[in-house]
Amino acid sequence: MIRALILALAGMSLWAADFKIRLTAADGGAVVSLPLEKYVAGVLVGEASILSSDEAIKAMAVAARTYAVRLRGRHSLEGFDFCGTTHCQRIDLRGASKRFDAIAGETAGELLWFEGKPAFACYTRDCGGFTEDGGAAWPGLSASYLKSHNDPYCPRSGASAWNWVATTEAIAEALRQSQLRFPAQFEQITISERSASGRARTLVLSGGGETVAISASSFRFAMGRTEGWNTLRSDRYEVRAANHRLIFQGTGAGHGAGLCQLGAEQMGREGRSYRDILTFYYPGTMVGITGRGLRWVRLGGESTAMFTTQPDQDHSVLAEAERFSRIVSERTKLPLPVSIEIRVYPDVDTFRNATGEPGWVAARTTGTRIHLQPAAVLRSRGVLEETLAHELLHVLVESQAARGLPVWFREGLTGYFEHSSEASQAAATSVDDADLRQQEDPTRARLAYAQATRRVADLVNRYGEGAVLGWLKRGLPAELKNTASSHAPMKSR
Ligand SMILES: [Zn+2]
Ligand SMILES: [Zn+2]
Numbered sequence: 001m002i003r004a005l006i007l008a009l010a011g012m013s014l015w016a017a018d019f020k021i022r023l024t025a026a027d028g029g030a031v032v033s034l035p036l037e038k039y040v041a042g043v044l045v046g047e048a049s050i051l052s053s054d055e056a057i058k059a060m061a062v063a064a065r066t067y068a069v070r071l072r073g074r075h076s077l078e079g080f081d082f083c084g085t086t087h088c089q090r091i092d093l094r095g096a097s098k099r100f101d102a103i104a105g106e107t108a109g110e111l112l113w114f115e116g117k118p119a120f121a122c123y124t125r126d127c128g129g130f131t132e133d134g135g136a137a138w139p140g141l142s143a144s145y146l147k148s149h150n151d152p153y154c155p156r157s158g159a160s161a162w163n164w165v166a167t168t169e170a171i172a173e174a175l176r177q178s179q180l181r182f183p184a185q186f187e188q189i190t191i192s193e194r195s196a197s198g199r200a201r202t203l204v205l206s207g208g209g210e211t212v213a214i215s216a217s218s219f220r221f222a223m224g225r226t227e228g229w230n231t232l233r234s235d236r237y238e239v240r241a242a243n244h245r246l247i248f249q250g251t252g253a254g255h256g257a258g259l260c261q262l263g264a265e266q267m268g269r270e271g272r273s274y275r276d277i278l279t280f281y282y283p284g285t286m287v288g289i290t291g292r293g294l295r296w297v298r299l300g301g302e303s304t305a306m307f308t309t310q311p312d313q314d315h316s317v318l319a320e321a322e323r324f325s326r327i328v329s330e331r332t333k334l335p336l337p338v339s340i341e342i343r344v345y346p347d348v349d350t351f352r353n354a355t356g357e358p359g360w361v362a363a364r365t366t367g368t369r370i371h372l373q374p375a376a377v378l379r380s381r382g383v384l385e386e387t388l389a390h391e392l393l394h395v396l397v398e399s400q401a402a403r404g405l406p407v408w409f410r411e412g413l414t415g416y417f418e419h420s421s422e423a424s425q426a427a428a429t430s431v432d433d434a435d436l437r438q439q440e441d442p443t444r445a446r447l448a449y450a451q452a453t454r455r456v457a458d459l460v461n462r463y464g465e466g467a468v469l470g471w472l473k474r475g476l477p478a479e480l481k482n483t484a485s486s487h488a489p490m491k492s493r
Contacts, residue, residue, distance in 0.1 A: 046090035053268025109354030128252020415453030
């Protein structure tokens with residue numbers, strides 16, 4: 001019932017579903033809200049810098065997105081969804097590039113599915129020629145698509161063999177800093193147990209007649225933290241002692257489970273598609289925007305491109321979008337951006353998975369990309385046209401908006417153009433950006449949208465439409481900045 005009611009509010013599109021990410025100290029350490037695709041693009045920069053093939057980057061985008069959807073909220077007790085380190089996925093916002101944005105965008109909304117659920121899409125830098133079992137890297141995880149298997153691709157991409165030599169004192173110091181036990185007269189390491197893929201699982205540290213057993217992964221993390229992550233790169237090694245030093249000879253980098261980035265890069269270079277790559281590293285899973293494996297089909301219009309899984313049904317939506325593009329551009333006198341993209345989802349669940357929005361939200365717009373609930377759903381509520389018009393207005397407004405322009409002004413301007421002939425009942429006092437962004441309370445959201453619209457309409461009455469439109473590009477005049485709204489600080493997008 002709520003959904004039926006609220007779908008009539010074709011608004012709630014820009015802010016609600018963002019992922020809360022705690023950035024690393026190097027990035028300022030703040031918790032920021034990011035749309036899913038922005039998060040995926042940041043993860044590509046943080047985690048996939050060794051990739052250069054488009055198909056490998058697309059495969060990584062699907063893996064990173066699936067990981068995000070599957071594990072969302074793992075830090076919820078601390079007040080955010082993911083941290084920005086390799087504990088979750090490393091994110092680098094400063095290195096963002098149009099290329100990564102565009103390549104990730106080509107797979108927008110696509111996830112890796114297994115038995116109707118998003119898969120546990122872990123990935124590793126270099127498996128060294130043999131992937132690790134998912135259950136060995138994550139005790140308790142049982143996933144048939146993460147069984148250990150041969151990887152002929154990464155060895156073909158060049159040397160993944162490495163050597164690391166360290167003194168027993170340096171290793172002891174690293175263990176001490178991680179508060180791990182070791183023999184007082186530490187001299188020697190032996191591998192007492194290996195996983196099915198041949199990786200070290202348990203080590204025995206010995207010396208002076210004393211022995212201490214330790215898990216190989218705890219040992220590797222301790223070395224990484226103190227000695228650097230480029231030293232003991234994986235658990236796939238042999239070790240021997242010589243002259244108070246320990247000599248590690250190994251291959252690969254990282255835990256070795258799931259997609260191997262070096263192998264994926266090689267597959268891409270050899271002309272394999274991102275679907276081939278994902279099928280190879282996660283056998284038995286399905287790539288698609290739904291668990292049924294539906295695929296996007298592109299329908300090209302004059303000013304918009306539409307992606308749909310039901311081209312026959314959705315062709316008419318494209319025609320409507322073309323018509324509204326012209327109407328809103330004429331009405332606002334704002335130019336149409338060159339690459340408007342509309343994705344029409346086949347069902348409500350798919351829309352929710354892809355955007356993170358609650359089901360009562362009709363659409364979501366990020367940049368020049370509009371995500372729409374199924375056309376049949378919107379049509380049955382009688383809001384298809386209204387939604388298209390509203391989202392296209394958003395695309396135009398956002399493509400022109402000055403940096404730091406408050407949410408209420410952007411939403412209000414969109415609402416003003418949409419309803420400029422209607423009188424709103426809402427009081428034109430202040431509007432809180434937080435009310436526009438939250439996704440818990442539809443009623444509060446609806447009121448906030450109406451207030452934002454009313455407020456912008458008042459400004460147009462007072463200053464004229466031309467002046468208000470000018471603020472869109474240049475920013476609000478000083479006299480409005482302080483009084484206009486919102487005790488909530490502008491969050492980073
Ligand atoms: Zn984390
Ligand atoms: Zn590999």
